Amino acid sequence: xxxxxxxxxxxxxxxxxxxxxxxxxxxxxxxxxxxxxxxxxxxxxxxxxxxxxxxxxxxxxxxxxxxxxxxxxxxxxxxxxxxxxxxxxxxxxxxxxxxxxxxxxxxxxxxxxxxxxxxxxxxxxxxxxxxxxxxxxxxxxxxxxxxxxxxxxxxxxxxxxxxxxxxxxxxxxxxxxxxxxxxxxxxxxxxxxxxxxxxxxxxxxxxxxxxxxxxxxxxxxxxxxxxxxxxxxxxxxxxxxxxxxxxxxxxxxxxxxxxxxxxxxxxxxxxxxxxxxxxxxxxxxxxxxxxxxxxxxxxxxxxxxxxxxxxxxxxxxxxxxxxxxxxx
Amino acid sequence: xxxxxxxxxxxxxxxxxxxxxxxxxxxxxxxxxxxxxxxxxxxxxxxxxxxxxxxxxxxxxxxxxxxxxxxxxxxxxxxxxxxxxxxxxxxxxxxxxxxxxxxxxxxxxxxxxxxxxxxxxxxxxxxxxxxxxxxxxxxxxxxxxxxxxxxxxxxxxxxxxxxxxxxxxxxxxxxxxxxxxxxxxxxxxxxxxxxxxxxxxxxxxxxxxxxxxxxxxxxxxxxxxxxxxxxxxxxxxxxxxxxxxxxxxxxxxxxxxxxxxxxxxxxxxxxxxxxxxxxxxxxxxxxxxxxxxxxxxxxxxxxxxxxxxxxxxxxxxxxxxxxxxxxx
Numbered sequence: 001x002x003x004x005x006x007x008x009x010x011x012x013x014x015x016x017x018x019x020x021x022x023x024x025x026x027x028x029x030x031x032x033x034x035x036x037x038x039x040x041x042x043x044x045x046x047x048x049x050x051x052x053x054x055x056x057x058x059x060x061x062x063x064x065x066x067x068x069x070x071x072x073x074x075x076x077x078x079x080x081x082x083x084x085x086x087x088x089x090x091x092x093x094x095x096x097x098x099x100x101x102x103x104x105x106x107x108x109x110x111x112x113x114x115x116x117x118x119x120x121x122x123x124x125x126x127x128x129x130x131x132x133x134x135x136x137x138x139x140x141x142x143x144x145x146x147x148x149x150x151x152x153x154x155x156x157x158x159x160x161x162x163x164x165x166x167x168x169x170x171x172x173x174x175x176x177x178x179x180x181x182x183x184x185x186x187x188x189x190x191x192x193x194x195x196x197x198x199x200x201x202x203x204x205x206x207x208x209x210x211x212x213x214x215x216x217x218x219x220x221x222x223x224x225x226x227x228x229x230x231x232x233x234x235x236x237x238x239x240x241x242x243x244x245x246x247x248x249x250x251x252x253x254x255x256x257x258x259x260x261x262x263x264x265x266x267x268x269x270x271x272x273x274x275x276x277x278x279x280x281x282x283x284x285x286x287x288x289x290x291x292x293x294x295x296x297x298x299x300x301x302x303x304x305x306x307x308x309x310x311x312x313x314x315x316x317x318x319x320x321x322x323x324x325x326x327x328x
Numbered sequence: 329x330x331x332x333x334x335x336x337x338x339x340x341x342x343x344x345x346x347x348x349x350x351x352x353x354x355x356x357x358x359x360x361x362x363x364x365x366x367x368x369x370x371x372x373x374x375x376x377x378x379x380x381x382x383x384x385x386x387x388x389x390x391x392x393x394x395x396x397x398x399x400x401x402x403x404x405x406x407x408x409x410x411x412x413x414x415x416x417x418x419x420x421x422x423x424x425x426x427x428x429x430x431x432x433x434x435x436x437x438x439x440x441x442x443x444x445x446x447x448x449x450x451x452x453x454x455x456x457x458x459x460x461x462x463x464x465x466x467x468x469x470x471x472x473x474x475x476x477x478x479x480x481x482x483x484x485x486x487x488x489x490x491x492x493x494x495x496x497x498x499x500x501x502x503x504x505x506x507x508x509x510x511x512x513x514x515x516x517x518x519x520x521x522x523x524x525x526x527x528x529x530x531x532x533x534x535x536x537x538x539x540x541x542x543x544x545x546x547x548x549x550x551x552x553x554x555x556x557x558x559x560x561x562x563x564x565x566x567x568x569x570x571x572x573x574x575x576x577x578x579x580x581x582x583x584x585x586x587x588x589x590x591x592x593x594x595x596x597x598x599x600x601x602x603x604x605x606x607x608x609x610x611x612x613x614x615x616x617x618x619x620x621x622x623x624x625x626x627x628x629x630x631x632x633x634x635x636x637x638x639x640x641x642x643x644x645x646x647x648x649x650x651x652x653x654x655x656x
Contacts, residue, residue: 259494
């Protein structure tokens with residue numbers, strides 16, 4: 001028995017963030033038809049979460065053209081493994097251990113479900129709809145609050161790696177013996193370049209300097225606050241973003257020397273820091289990258305906004321999976 | 329017009345090393361039928377070199393089954409670019425600038441000729457005939473006297489990179505502000521892990537220590553000498569190989585965190601240093617690699633010997649190119 005699929009012209013993209021889960025109906029052209037979101041953190045039990053997610057997908061589909069028009073579902077989530085369909089030991093999610101999220105949602109909906117980690121899905125979004133459209137060999141970097149993810153495309157294909165964990169640039173070492181990372185290692189790139197890393201650098205500089213700084217009285221030091229302080233000539237803030245940019249330039253230069261990408265697409269918090277971080281990043285990158293590709297790798301700020309990239313990437317993932325049928 | 333090709337059952341693999349050029353006839357099963365070699369350094373003029381190489385290929389083929397049985401030619405050479413067919417600014421070759429070697433040899437022989445850099449060809453050899461046979465996602469590392477090359481396979485395909493320069497692990501930075509490399513950067517991995525790097529480390533340790541060591545009276549400090557001294561309990565030699573192994577372990581851990589390979593195949597001088605370098609390498613690798621793949625990436629010493637890997641890899645490259653005909 002074969003189910004007629006000509007009417008299945010749309011897919012569901014799901015972005016599960018530690019705070020918020022976003023669901024979107026996306027058509028074949030990449031247009032977002034409708035979207036809904038709810039709080040991830042309200043669900044300590046993963047079965048309750050899946051029940052709520054399935055219900056919201058069905059309601060969204062029924063009120064926007066019908067559930068029967070939906071072909072499949074793609075999910076973006078931190079620590080998700082494409083090969084197993086599981087979320088594996090996610091550090092920042094309410095659900096611990098190995099969670100077979102794809103199978104759980106598939107059984108609820110009767111639709112094919114694929115999932116992949118947020119950095120890989122972000123890359124699919126850039127390749128299908130964003131700044132990497134038409135490229136074959138490129139890197140997408142995702143700069144988040146606490147984490148630094150990435151993915152590599154080789155010959156037009158996402159490089160997942162043997163276990164599905166490729167792209168962990170945040171845990172490459174750029175400062176041997178340096179800051180202790182949550183992963184247990186020292187000197188990881190993300191300890192110097194994420195929002196959390198920038199705040200650490202700021203506190204170190206503030207403690208060893210008498211220079212006046214608006215950062216001294218700030219409740220939280222964020223990339224946006226740092227950029228704002230830079231605009232006002234705050235020397236500590238300028239130094240923080242210079243240091244972060246230099247470390248990121250070094251880490252990306254090492255990455256590019258290995259991969260020789262056409263471009264590196266920069267996404268996430270890097271937009272907020274503006275040229276105060278990007279200028280030292282570019283300078284450091286060109287100083288460290290292998291000489292034969294110096295000035296030949298494009299560093300590009302993504303044209304997609306962060307919310308759209310994740311659900312669009314998840315929708316691109318959905319189109320990749322085979323249609324599901326109980327009767328095949 | 330189509331030339332009958334059923335009889336073209338063999339290819340030529342060529343390995344151009346800074347000292348020696350090796351030519352081999354290889355059949356479809358990877359058996360080396362015959363081989364010849366001559367001194368690269370005798371030819372300061374590249375046209376003379378090509379004339380001699382073509383003549384030797386023709387003689388070798390004619391005395392081993394006939395030139396008409398040869399389908400195509402693959403060449404391994406440092407600084408060779410697969411996309412352009414040129415040797416580009418090779419640091420250690422007699423010929424400077426951009427040399428269109430593939431086209432020059434093709435015009436002499438009337439056969440299709442492909443070339444690629446030695447590290448990429450080495451990877452092809454491992455994949456087709458060696459320790460990476462059957463693998464899809466892996467890294468091959470080539471540890472030479474002055475250089476450290478590598479290549480990445482993704483999904484069973486060699487990742488060349490956008491300009492053909494992927495895999496420059498020797499020029500990733502492992503010691504910011506460290507030793508000055510020939511490339512102009514500081515702290516490059518190859519400054520600490522090649523034969524040359526090991527000798528530098530030895531001289532640094534000898535200068536700051538009073539410990540007795542056979543290295544003090546050595547005309548040249550080689551990996552083989554270091555391993556021999558280690559066997560005799562020479563503390564300086566043991567420390568040199570420990571330091572080299574730790575740097576290489578760190579560099580490969582960063583690489584593996586990005587690529588998530590099934591295995592890393594180690595080739596070249598690493599055989600000579602034995603467990604004195606490999607043990608600290610493995611320890612450092614597991615200490616630095618991304619935690620989700622710790623103890624899950626195989627570090628393998630290649631089963632191929634260095635001479636065979638290059639010509640076999642070059643022969644695998646030869647099978648990849650389309651047959652050449654003046655009449656198509």
